[in-house]
Amino acid sequence: MEAPLVLLVMGVSGSGKSTVGALLASKLGWKFYDADDYHSEENRMKMGKGVPLSDQDRIPWLCSLHDILVRDVASGQHVVLACSALKKMYRDILIHGRNDVPLKSNESAKGKLAGEQLLVVYLCGSFEIISRRLFQRKGHFMPPELLQSQFSILEPPSAPENFIQVSVDQSVSEIADAIMEELK
Numbered sequence: 001m002e003a004p005l006v007l008l009v010m011g012v013s014g015s016g017k018s019t020v021g022a023l024l025a026s027k028l029g030w031k032f033y034d035a036d037d038y039h040s041e042e043n044r045m046k047m048g049k050g051v052p053l054s055d056q057d058r059i060p061w062l063c064s065l066h067d068i069l070v071r072d073v074a075s076g077q078h079v080v081l082a083c084s085a086l087k088k089m090y091r092d093i094l095i096h097g098r099n100d101v102p103l104k105s106n107e108s109a110k111g112k113l114a115g116e117q118l119l120v121v122y123l124c125g126s127f128e129i130i131s132r133r134l135f136q137r138k139g140h141f142m143p144p145e146l147l148q149s150q151f152s153i154l155e156p157p158s159a160p161e162n163f164i165q166v167s168v169d170q171s172v173s174e175i176a177d178a179i180m181e182e183l184k
């Protein structure tokens, strides 16, 4: 596997993206971003009221995360991004931006991410395990009741996406070690 510049740690709410992503970033000495920190106030309020986000709600959020990835990679910064990225289209936006948005006059196609520069790390697990963890998690805006809607739209990564899959049914350090092993 070509050494990636970006690890995208993805999965449904409660799958451990933030916990595993932060640990991985500290092990690797890479910069860590939690996509939760980049939601608009409207998106947070919507989720807080128990209403799932729509594509229209997510697309500007994903575009701004894409811009961050491109900027960091261009400056040689390696990145771990924890982001739900539930649909293939969302992962495509993180990697390529939005193809239907014309480039501004001062932008060029260079500075885009190549697919192989980003490795998708899919944290997979059953509804039962993840739901239990979400109900135990305190002080987060995301209500556990939205988990079913996340599973309903989840499109697990598949070939030709550049991805690995790790079961969440093990400890956080075991998950991080398994991912580190794949990176060797």
Ligand SMILES: Nc1ncnc2c1ncn2[C@@H]1O[C@H](COP(=O)(O)OP(=O)(O)O)[C@@H](O)[C@H]1O
Pocket (backbone or CB within 6 Å): 011, 012, 013, 014, 015, 016, 017, 018, 019, 020, 082, 133, 134, 136, 137, 138, 168, 169, 170, 171, 172, 175
């Ligand atoms: N492998 C694991 N084993 C046990 N608890 C975990 C594991 N991964 C995450 N957790 C716990 O589950 C909850 C959800 O994890 P979190 O990292 O917030 O998930 P996400 O960022 O995907 O929503 C947190 O309370 C976290 O401490």
Ligand SMILES: O=C(O)[C@H](O)[C@@H](O)[C@H](O)[C@H](O)COP(=O)(O)O
Pocket (backbone or CB within 6 Å): 012, 013, 014, 017, 018, 035, 036, 039, 052, 053, 058, 084, 085, 142, 150
């Ligand atoms: O696309 C979405 O619907 C949201 O991004 C959602 O997937 C995400 O999970 C929330 O931000 C909650 O945050 P946690 O994933 O940390 O629970």
